[in-house]
């Protein structure tokens with residue numbers, strides 16, 4: 116099944132200058148009882164966005180009307196903790212299309228790539244600079260060029276290259292889906308099973 | 318032949334094909350599913366109009382959101398009930414074996430896999446749950462995956478995975494009195510931080526690991542993910558084979574002879590190269606406790622929280638913010654700090670050995686009056702065993718109650734929540750903000766530390782209570 120293609124993204128950003136943001140923060144477990152992929156954006160960072168009585172915490176950046184955009188900028192080691200893909204669905208559903216950090220947890224990164232959310236790994240120095248610029252000026256824009264693997268502060272600011280697995284890059288650019296890919300390899304999988312059973316019975 | 322690591326041997330023998338410049342197509346021997354991370358995957362299959370490719374290689378259980386009381390009655394929370402009903406339906410429609418609520422084999426997915434003989438040396442094992450690393454204790458390559466990957470496994474029995482790096486962590490020496498497997502892994506994480514093993518698959522080795530029981534090894538492998546590792550594994554030995562041999566139940570068609578002829582090769586060859594090697598001295602480890610909101614913030618129970626001067630300047634603000642959430646101050650000692658809740662359970666410490674350890678300390682003593690305790694077995698089998706061994710009696714006499722199995726307060730998807738601001742000594746694996754309920758303050762620890770807190774009502778050194 117084809118997915119939304121990721122090409123060039125140019126947007127303002129939302130800064131979250133905290134390290135080790137875990138998946139329990141991104142989407143608390145008590146909101147995991149849904150059985151569809153939709154609607155998780157509503158509870159993204161729930162316990163930071165709302166206080167105990169359910170009122171908006173106006174100090175939290177996502178409740179500041181000045182900040183918005185499709186790029187989330189977060190401190191080091193983003194997405195650690197549980198394997199819940201709901202974390203990615205929530206970020207995507209809220210409207211983000213890329214997360215920029217200096218370090219991502221493995222499962223989160225895989226989940227993001229499987230859902231058209233681009234995790235962009237940048238050097239810590241660049242991240243610090245970006246975080247400062249964006250925090251001080253909500254109108255600051257950033258562009259992410261997946262084809263050329265470049266993230267730039269615009270206009271005229273710094274830019275850096277970022278790494279992405281070539282296979283994943285192609286999937287994102289073309290909106291391809293890994294399950295379709297695997298299904299197209301059914302014959303090889305069956306051949307592997309047959310060979311393996313024969314070997315185990317040696 | 319070039320010497321290979323155990324991880325390489327297992328991984329390489331499961332690669333169907335390598336995608337050019339991309340990940341490997343990895344064949345999965347055993348897949349586990351539960352109610353929370355599977356419904357969207359089944360929806361995907363329905364949308365595509367395809368069946369489950371190898372239904373006999375998937376096993377389902379309900380564990381994450383179920384109540385730990387009155388399991389024979391309908392689940393009261395509507396969303397939870399709906400999620401469990403959907404799993405029941407999906408397993409029926411797609412022909413998957415399912416140990417639902419009240420089934421004698423029901424329990425936490427990472428507890429029942431090993432105890433029912435589904436987890437065996439040399440296998441590849443995945444589940445939509447990060448603590449799948451637990452199964453690595455048997456010398457299997459086991460790791461957590463997301464729901465899109467659950468759908469891949471259901472559809473093709475394979476996933477696309479980049480091969481992680483290899484790390485070996487050796488713990489040598491001898492553990493002191495009152496120091497358990499939980500303290501070993503909490504100590505390692507406190508030394509290398511929550512991101513310290515990201516990108517790696519860890520093999521644990523050394524005399525301390527060898528000396529651990531299978532339950533202890535599962536506890537160690539379980540928390541591999543808390544230092545970012547893709548998974549953790551331990552080479553199988555006689556202990557592993559004896560554990561397996563004594564299991565009452567194996568899945569249908571299990572070939573014990575084939576396993577016996579193979580298992581000796583399940584180890585890293587001498588001279589095999591790891592991308593990173595770490596060594597620890599087990600005799601330095603003391604009973605551990607966490608003081609912050611990630612599992613890397615751990616210390617020996619009789620230590621003090623670091624002073625602000627010991628923290629890197631740029632990390633100071635977030636350090637203070639985390640301590641503030643916990644209601645602690647830099648430099649503070651935690652021994653003697655009041656405790657409101659004690660939780661014993663989860664896939665980290667919800668096995669029979671953990672209940673035995675807890676009972677060893679509380680036997681003949683009384684629960685402290687101000688403490689609310691939740692003792693939740695990891696599975697129906699553990700519950701049954703605890704009753705037959707008389708552990709249940711010991712607990713009752715001391716003022717505790719054995720609940721019914723499930724994940725419970727580990728992630729607080731059911732009613733078992735820790736109220737805001739309350740301190741819980743918990744034998745689980747995550748102390749994230751709000752993990753055990755909004756505003757809850759979690760202190761991770763071993764069952765012995767939990768027992769000492771439960772009878773004194775404050776953080777206490779378990780070594781004082783071991784007879």
Ligand code: SF4
Pocket residue numbers: 380381425426427446448663664665723724727728745746
């Ligand atoms: S016990 Fe806790 S960590 Fe283990 S599977 Fe359940 S929720 Fe996850």
